[in-house]
Amino acid sequence: MRGVFWIRNFFFRVYRFIKPFKDERLNFFFLMSVFLVLIYSWRIFDLSYFKKDYWIKQVRNQFAGKIKLAPPKGAILDRNGTVLAASEKVVSFYVRPSEIKDWKLFESIILRNKKVLQEYSSLKKIPVDKLENLLLPFSWITKKDLEKAYKKKYTVVVIKKSNGKKVERKVPFVWLKKRLSVGVEESARAVRVALRIYYALSGENRFKKRYPDILGYSTEYKRVYPYAVGSTVVGITSPFGEGLTGLERYLERKKLIVGKSVVITGRKDARGRVYLGTNATLFVTKEKGKNVELTIDGNLQYIVEKVISKYGKKWHPRFINAVLMDPNTGEILAAASWPFFNYEEPEKGGPLTPRYAVAPYEPGSAMKPFVLAAALNEGLITPNTVFFCPAHYEVGKKVFHNEFHGRDVKLRAWEIIQYSDNVGIIKVAQLLGKKRLYRYYKAFGFGEKTGIELPGESPGILRNWKKWRDVDFATLAFGHNISVTTLQLAAAYSAMVNGGIYYKPTFLKAVIDDKGRVLKEFKPEPERRVISERVSKEMRRILTMVVEGGTGTATRFENFYIGGKTGTALRYNPKIHGYDKSKINATFAGAFPMTNPRYVLVVSVVEPKVPRNMLWASKIAVPIFREIAERVLLYERVAPDRKKYFIAGNGCVESVDINQDFTFKNGLQQKKK
Amino acid sequence: MKSLLVKFCLVAYLFTLVAFVFLAIKVIDVRSKCTRERHNISNLFSKTKSLKDENSRLLIEFYREVRxxxxxxxTQKMEILHENGVKYLK
Structure with a gap:
């Protein structure tokens, strides 16, 4: 009791000391106010200091909004900017069948039943054709799709709980039609209109529904190939957008065409709308998947694919490869391998293997020009050096025959290539020696990968010169005992005719952004000088003689000098442990226009199913080469190098022969077959 | 002197009040403009994105048509040219 008295007295003393007014009511009011102010101040202090982290977090969650962007993959373009592969935004429609009470009505709306639309039209005074137009995106949906969705009713989803257990749940969600190429805005409008019609005619209350979106749409990206060419170069992606083959796979691995998911933060209002700042636009343009420009010309690619398809269906070979290159830069203008996957008929399937880079084969006589070029470059011979080529020539235990049916002949060095004489080229190789021949073969790119931007490239087979027996050395001179890919041959012939520089073959030209600005350029890569400029010029003349009077006459043009070399090699059959005379690899490797080559084209046909008398490259590979070369020259409007056209005084178009000294005229042999 | 001081105080109070109200209105106005501009930017952003998608779609459609x-x-009925049938005039 004394304690209570003491406390009471103490408070009274304090009160009498501090009371500012004489009036006790005023004093009471003042003290109460001070007391309340103290409580509020304490509360503010408590909230803003002790619990500040909690409340700041609450505010951030409430007002911070973010948008996550998953940009699509960049496009793959050809050298002219034509779209070869692109990501198309597609729309997928979904439905919740268990939430729809009047399924027949819903079905009629989706199928745009005129009776139902007229009913709604009279109700809302909207023209029927306007409603039909608005519901046009649903024209892709069939009655069968609707029946299938209605039958399915639910989608079973597996959910992983926080305790690690997996639970199956039935979700009232079924895909109606997936991946349609329709506009997003049109789809959104169609869905809104369809729902409005349904709710108006069925009498259901959408606000009382658990899932009012009984019909909806979702967008995703689908990889498409609108130009429908170059499947063995461009490749395809999986339905999930991952590159599976070709450049789609390569560019994805190198992260050249994939965009990064970006989260852009901003502020959010009470309705949940996000307000972004100016920094948002910078992020978006920087992180989108970049476009890649190839060296391929889409139209030349089509020409090559069409021609090899035509001959593929005619001769039923195992495969046909064709590679068209620019010899002065190493850029590949077209590359195809029949049979190939057709983008226009994907359901038929077809191989996507770029056999021109992954399938090596024995090229045969197409290798002879490299032996001659090496000997010329070493200064051992000149194009006019005379060789005695007997009908039979023994090397080790093997006897080789010349091309002149039992006659001993003398040939100039260039004639060895023109008549594709085995004995002559063996003699040239023997002058060169094993080590030097091996060195030149390696310099021309054989026995190693070219580094082309395709997965699975084969280096071919070229054994070390120390392992060559004399017979192997002899057969290597005319393209046996060595395996090469069509691409390696094209790159090697490019080096032979372009002045002697070996360029790395490539498909990539540049990486560009969606505004067309070049972000990165892939410049031609001259790797090494193989032969001199002078020897390269001599070889161009020599190769021309093959077409002028040798094994490639079927591709002789009136207005252009064409040069090349045929190669017919028997295929090794492991079943008979020997070479099968009914199976060949037919190759023609050439360049045009030969006075200043702009194109190198190599065509190889493996195991054509034709009569025995047609089993020669001159009858199999040369016609394909001719057709492609002709189309390319006309498409590119190349000026002729054999004739010059002018308008004469009488107004007629006349021509005069030019570059007549380009061909050799001092041959020792007239071919007698 | 005293009355002058009182009058000056009154004027000062009034001026402060008016200045405060004016500045408050200005700040509120600027903040609303900022919010509206941000809203415009995000609208522009989504419109740009949809236009880009539309452009992409039309480009794909174009190349599909001209493949x-x-x-x-x-053009199957058209005559195929051969190199020896063409007059090469510059």
Whole structure:
């Protein structure tokens, strides 16, 4: 009791000391106010200091909004900017069948039943054709799709709980039609209109529904190939957008065409709308998947694919490869391998293997020009050096025959290539020696990968010169005992005719952004000088003689000098442990226009199913080469190098022969077959 | 002197009040403009994105229509040129 008295007295003393007014009511009011102010101040202090982290977090969650962007993959373009592969935004429609009470009505709306639309039209005074137009995106949906969705009713989803257990749940969600190429805005409008019609005619209350979106749409990206060419170069992606083959796979691995998911933060209002700042636009343009420009010309690619398809269906070979290159830069203008996957008929399937880079084969006589070029470059011979080529020539235990049916002949060095004489080229190789021949073969790119931007490239087979027996050395001179890919041959012939520089073959030209600005350029890569400029010029003349009077006459043009070399090699059959005379690899490797080559084209046909008398490259590979070369020259409007056209005084178009000294005229042999 | 001081105080109070109200209105106005501009930016952003998608879609549609297979099919009746049938005039 004394304690209570003491406390009471103490408070009274304090009160009498501090009371500012004489009036006790005023004093009471003042003290109460001070007391309340103290409580509020304490509360503010408590909230803003002790619990500040909690409340700041609450505010951030409430007002911070973010948008996550998953940009699509960049496009793959050809050298002219034509779209070869692109990501198309597609729309997928979904439905919740268990939430729809009047399924027949819903079905009629989706199928745009005129009776139902007229009913709604009279109700809302909207023209029927306007409603039909608005519901046009649903024209892709069939009655069968609707029946299938209605039958399915639910989608079973597996959910992983926080305790690690997996639970199956039935979700009232079924895909109606997936991946349609329709506009997003049109789809959104169609869905809104369809729902409005349904709710108006069925009498259901959408606000009382658990899932009012009984019909909806979702967008995703689908990889498409609108130009429908170059499947063995461009490749395809999986339905999930991952590159599976070709450049789609390569560019994805190198992260050249994939965009990064970006989260852009901003502020959010009470309705949940996000307000972004100016920094948002910078992020978006920087992180989108970049476009890649190839060296391929889409139209030349089509020409090559069409021609090899035509001959593929005619001769039923195992495969046909064709590679068209620019010899002065190493850029590949077209590359195809029949049979190939057709983008226009994907359901038929077809191989996507770029056999021109992954399938090596024995090229045969197409290798002879490299032996001659090496000997010329070493200064051992000149194009006019005379060789005695007997009908039979023994090397080790093997006897080789010349091309002149039992006659001993003398040939100039260039004639060895023109008549594709085995004995002559063996003699040239023997002058060169094993080590030097091996060195030149390696310099021309054989026995190693070219580094082309395709997965699975084969280096071919070229054994070390120390392992060559004399017979192997002899057969290597005319393209046996060595395996090469069509691409390696094209790159090697490019080096032979372009002045002697070996360029790395490539498909990539540049990486560009969606505004067309070049972000990165892939410049031609001259790797090494193989032969001199002078020897390269001599070889161009020599190769021309093959077409002028040798094994490639079927591709002789009136207005252009064409040069090349045929190669017919028997295929090794492991079943008979020997070479099968009914199976060949037919190759023609050439360049045009030969006075200043702009194109190198190599065509190889493996195991054509034709009569025995047609089993020669001159009858199999040369016609394909001719057709492609002709189309390319006309498409590119190349000026002729054999004739010059002018308008004469009488107004007629006349021509005069030019570059007549380009061909050799001092041959020792007239071919007698 | 005292009355002058009182009058000056009154004027000062009034001026402060008016200045405060004016500045408050200005700040509120600027903040609303900022919010509206941000809203415009995000609208522009989504519109740009939808236009880009539309452009992409139309480009794909264009190349689908002019693909060489289709052009070839539609020009089958046209005569195929050969290199020896063309007059090469510059």
């Amino acid at each position: 060489p297979g289709l052009v070839d099919k539609n």
